Amino acid sequence: MPVEFRHHDSLRLFAEIARYRSFSDAAEALNMTKGAVSYQVKTLEMDLGFSLFQRSARGVELTPGGLKLLAACQSHYEEIEGEILALKGLSTRTLTVGVSTYFAARWLSPRLMSFMQEHPDIQLRLQPMIRLIDLEAQGVDLAIRWGSGQWGDGDVTPFLPCPAFPAGNAAALETVERLGWEQAVSTFTLLRDHDDSDAWTDWLTVAGLPHQTRRDTLIIPDPNVRVQAVVNGQGVALMDALVEQELEEGKLFRLSPDSLQDYGYFLVRPRKVASRDSVTAFSNWLQGQQAGLS
Template sequence: MLKKFRHHDSLRLFAEIARYRSFSDAAAALNMTKGAVSYQVKTLEADLGFALFQRNARGVDLTAGGQKLLDACRNHYEAIEAEILAMKGLSARTLTVGVSTYFAARWLSPRLMSFMQEHPDIQLRLQPMIRLFDLEAQGVDIAIRWGNGRWEDGEITPFLPCPAFPAGNAAALEKVTRLGWEEAISTFTLLRDHDDSNAWTDWVNTAGLPLQARRDTLIIPDPNVRVQAVIDGQGIALMDTLIERELEEAKLFRLSPHVLQDYGYFLVRPHRAVPQDSVIAFTGWLQSIK
């Protein structure tokens, strides 16, 4: 009996580590030491007879066995949550949407009331995310992701076309006007959303500019921080019409007529055999209001 209770606690810890993909982050969230977390994982792995995690440069990844166990844990906890909701007389139809706070504040939030009115039986949860990847590990049913849609980690549905263009502050605009793009671009720090992004390379090709091997790039995953960094003159970034307010207030400026036409916002659903009814309802609602 004691071993069963120990396993229950260890499995809850395992699910948290899988969500954060980091022993350190999970330990901080659970108010535990990293050593205590590591010990419990090693104990659980010893009892199970197989490894759950493998380390990488950024944290940890799930092994094949770890992913199977996570799926089983998630189903278990979801069943408990649904039963508790049923006991309270509430709807068990829940929907977790992964979204950046940038998109949520500038586009999604003002429109959400109509979804809640149309689907009062769905309990909606917006999960703020910076890196909209590893959706299953983070318990996300569907995510709204910016880019060109060429991803392989989920089922992709085109949603909101929003061509990307380079934006900068007044000083950046003056430099482009004075020097021209071919000379000016080599003087700018290019802000990216993640380290393996090809967006700037795509734009340079679209604009017909020569490719340059460069190191003066800055990775800022949070779009809100990236907007402010451009306003503050830390570099230039590829943005879209969601910065309309900053454009109107002359805090930011479009630096070129060339755009990445195929960029925008896409719905990404984790690879599952059958989508939930709540996901279908949310997707249909989004497609109807865009």
């Protein structure tokens, strides 16, 4: 039996593991045992003659050979999906957008209907992402990413300026008003989105405050969880205008007038992903939606 048919299921399994970055999570999603997943991967690796995954602190990462195979698999499955849609008389223009659930819920989702009405021929798929990394490996055509725009893993286009400022609950505000920021900051746990984030360092520089080597930091990658953690008094975090409702309700308070003016949301297209008219259409539509954050 030809290898492409014999290993069709194994390749689909491989693609799922690459998506979850975990043998256990992929096994649960596919209703398989972890042992069965590991066996199929080993069998596939033996037939291919090269390894597909290597273990890391965060789970498993793709090897260079695994990255190339994933790109080939995604192209193959997208082609099949396109043919099925064509047979059904539906659109073959698909677009996968990587975005955090925080941005999707607070800004993007309420506006999406207008894009769908303007472009009924584009099949849009939102892929929830916490850390917008390895975009190519995750099959993302375009990502919406928060930060300063200083990334080297794709073509970056400024999209939505959204200055970042420190926010906390009522107790944090009282501490700042009582001690002043220079003393208060040493009493706070600083919440960050990932361990190599420079956002707090950037803000301290803008605010003219001394940098400190700190151990009292808490990494919370999910922005939604980070907002709730600040509301609950677990620390302070850099936030933006998308927490307007919490500010109006008195759940959160802006703790300083200083902000990171160059921070906001950027569009990032993986360099190895071919330019597509659907990406251009969505990018242009997003640019036209910039006015207002309501």
